[in-house]
Amino acid sequence: MNIAVITGASSGLGKEYALAVSRLRTDIDEIWLIARRKDKLEEVASNISKKTRIISLDVTDQNAIEEYKALLETEKAEVRLLINNAGFGKLDNFDKIS
Secondary structure, three states: OEEEEEEOOOOHHHHHHHHHHHHHOOOOOEEEEEEOOHHHHHHHHOOOOOEEEEEEOOOOOHHHHHHHHHHHHHHOOEEEEEEEOOOOOOOOOHHHOO
């Protein structure tokens, strides 16, 4: 199964990427939408014509990443497109941020 994985897919650019992938990428069988807010992911998925999988997780949580990794292995998914749009911000001078 060829999949596209989009993190930060619940709003903003992530949502727009998901909509564009569903329209433009005929080689993708399923779009995996990843973000923390399940309700927002469901809203995005309702506007996509391709099969979607909603994965509600926080990409900064190592345990969640391990669960995601296991899902990829179990499903034997072939990631054909990764849009790593999730992020967070820290405010400080660059040289002071860990």
